[in-house]
Amino acid sequence: MDRPIRVVVAKPGLDGHDRGAKVVARALRDAGMEVIYTGLRQTPEQIVEAVIQEDADCLAMSILSGAHNHLFPKVVNMLKERGVEDVLVVGGGVIPEDDIPGLLEAGIAAIFTPGTPTSLTIDFITQNIKK
Amino acid sequence: MDIKAGLLKGDKRAAARLITLAENGDEEAVRIIRECYHLTGKARIIGITGPPGAGKSTVTDRLAKLLRMQDKKVSIIAVDPTSPFTGGAILGDRVRMNDLSTDPGVFIRSMGTRGALGGLSKAAHDAVRILDIFGSDYIFIETVGVGQSEVDIVKLADTVVMVMVPGLGDDIQAIKAGIMEIGDVFSVNKSDREGAERTAVELEMMLDFNKSSDFRPEVINIVARDNQNVDKLLEAIEKHWEYLCTKSNYQDRKRNSIHTEIISLINQYIITSIQKNNHSNLIQSMVEKVLKKELDPYSAAIEILQSVPIITTVQHDN
Ligand code: B12
Numbered sequence: 001m002d003r004p005i006r007v008v009v010a011k012p013g014l015d016g017h018d019r020g021a022k023v024v025a026r027a028l029r030d031a032g033m034e035v036i037y038t039g040l041r042q043t044p045e046q047i048v049e050a051v052i053q054e055d056a057d058c059l060a061m062s063i064l065s066g067a068h069n070h071l072f073p074k075v076v077n078m079l080k081e082r083g084v085e086d087v088l089v090v091g092g093g094v095i096p097e098d099d100i101p102g103l104l105e106a107g108i109a110a111i112f113t114p115g116t117p118t119s120l121t122i123d124f125i126t127q128n129i130k131k
Numbered sequence: 132m133d134i135k136a137g138l139l140k141g142d143k144r145a146a147a148r149l150i151t152l153a154e155n156g157d158e159e160a161v162r163i164i165r166e167c168y169h170l171t172g173k174a175r176i177i178g179i180t181g182p183p184g185a186g187k188s189t190v191t192d193r194l195a196k197l198l199r200m201q202d203k204k205v206s207i208i209a210v211d212p213t214s215p216f217t218g219g220a221i222l223g224d225r226v227r228m229n230d231l232s233t234d235p236g237v238f239i240r241s242m243g244t245r246g247a248l249g250g251l252s253k254a255a256h257d258a259v260r261i262l263d264i265f266g267s268d269y270i271f272i273e274t275v276g277v278g279q280s281e282v283d284i285v286k287l288a289d290t291v292v293m294v295m296v297p298g299l300g301d302d303i304q305a306i307k308a309g310i311m312e313i314g315d316v317f318s319v320n321k322s323d324r325e326g327a328e329r330t331a332v333e334l335e336m337m338l339d340f341n342k343s344s345d346f347r348p349e350v351i352n353i354v355a356r357d358n359q360n361v362d363k364l365l366e367a368i369e370k371h372w373e374y375l376c377t378k379s380n381y382q383d384r385k386r387n388s389i390h391t392e393i394i395s396l397i398n399q400y401i402i403t404s405i406q407k408n409n410h411s412n413l414i415q416s417m418v419e420k421v422l423k424k425e426l427d428p429y430s431a432a433i434e435i436l437q438s439v440p441i442i443t444t445v446q447h448d449n
Pocket residue numbers: 014015016017018019020021023024060061062063064065066090091092093094112113114115116117118121
């Protein structure tokens with residue numbers, strides 16, 4: 001593919017842990033992607049708007065605060081309501097093993113927890129974008 | 132998705148998708164822009180430029196909010212550098228504009244330079260046009276802060292706002308050659324910091340020397356972070372617009388930029404038709420001839436040009 005993959009990296013909610021999101025953003029950039037970094041404390045509405053206006057191929061959200069079961073599905077549903085079906089949604093952060101099946105069911109394509117090498121994320125995104 | 136119909140209705144998704152197509156050099160984008168070209172020219176185009184970290188995004192955010200209070204439709208194109216090594220980029224300007232992103236009257240798009248020099252991306256021109264057709268009243272373009280080679284923005288914008296910061300001192304001297312001619316309005320942002328007044332005075336002095344235009348740019352101290360004096364900055368932008376509208380300045384400016392654009396399109400079309408028609412063999416054989424001194428490079432270039440049917444290959448189907 002001769003065009004860069006565009007990824008919105010977002011931190012939903014009040015969670016102030018942004019190291020992981022920055023690590024992921026840099027890794028994706030180094031893999032040749034255009035990363036739209038939106039910063040801390042995003043509302044689901046802001047994230048959805050950013051995905052639309054940036055015409056992103058992928059939305060990558062990071063949560064370490066424990067609010068993932070609420071916020072991840074909420075964003076996915078809002079995207080659906082706006083008719084955005086062709087964007088790959090992935091998530092990461094401190095997320096207990098037990099919560100992952102539910103999140104996958106809710107429409108998050110994959111969850112990446114601490115210790116996962118960023119190369120896995122890069123491969124996953126490259127192979128699964130829908131556009 | 133019917134992109135053209137969506138764009139004409141002011142649909143953000145359609146505008147966003149069309150900008151992507153333009154960035155990726157898709158011919159569909161050129162087709163739609165050509166069909167809608169007659170609708171362009173309604174938006175005011177404001178360039179925001181200045182050194183890295185000066186506060187360009189913050190200033191843009193604050194200006195946009197003022198215009199929203201006047202119920203103007205605002206679009207923002209924010210350009211950040213693409214890594215020449217990986218082709219990737221981190222586009223971080225949205226961080227400063229977060230609460231604008233859910234405003235229905237605002238559209239924000241981040242772009243990587245994708246190898247272009249001069250502080251803008253190649254598709255920035257197209258993006259401006261698309262957002263003009265989309266119905267924007269104002270389009271802001273935040274350039275990459277690179278100093279010297281920042282000239283592209285002048286061709287694209289009606290008004291260029293230079294965002295400076297206190298304490299640039301010698302740096303101003305060093306980069307003034309590039310900067311003093313570019314700015315139509317100068318703002319000294321971060322005027323909460325020491326040396327803001329002095330920087331403003333230095334700028335005023337340099338502007339006194341610069342007699343190349345009969346318009347004297349204003350210098351305004353602002354604190355964008357705290358929203359101080361941003362209204363004054365907007366007034367100065369409007370004053371520059373009034374100046375453009377009097378006399379034939381605006382027409383002259385447009386005439387120049389259209390001229391530049393046509394020339395650059397001609398260049399681009401020649402190159403594409405040579406590449407498209409697989410003339411690389413021809414070029415290769417010319418290289419060999421020049422190498423053997425059977426031919427000189429000047430004649431080789433002319434011969435290649437003569438054998439390329441430029442017009443027919445770039446003619447779009449109408
Ligand atoms: C550093 C840290 C902090 C720093 C944060 C600095 C910063 N700017 O980020 C500070 C000291 C500020 C802090 C504060 C707090 N923290 Co803290 N913090 C940590 C700690 C020790 C490490 C996190 C970290 O930076 N890791 C390094 C980065 C690189 O790794 P990462 O974020 O996990 O990211 C990797 C992967 O998860 C994945 N990834 C992450 N996001 C994404 C996204 C995508 C899309 C993908 C693909 C992958 C991906 O890839 C990354 C690279 O491998 C963790 C414990 C831990 N071991 O995780 C607790 C932890 C996250 N903190 C915790 C808590 C409770 C807090 C506080 C509430 C404490 C308090 N009572 O004040 C505050 C809240 C702050 C706030 N405003 O939100 C808890 C969260 C509990 C929970 N989830 O239920 C943890 C888990 C500690 C614990 N065991 O209790 N914290």
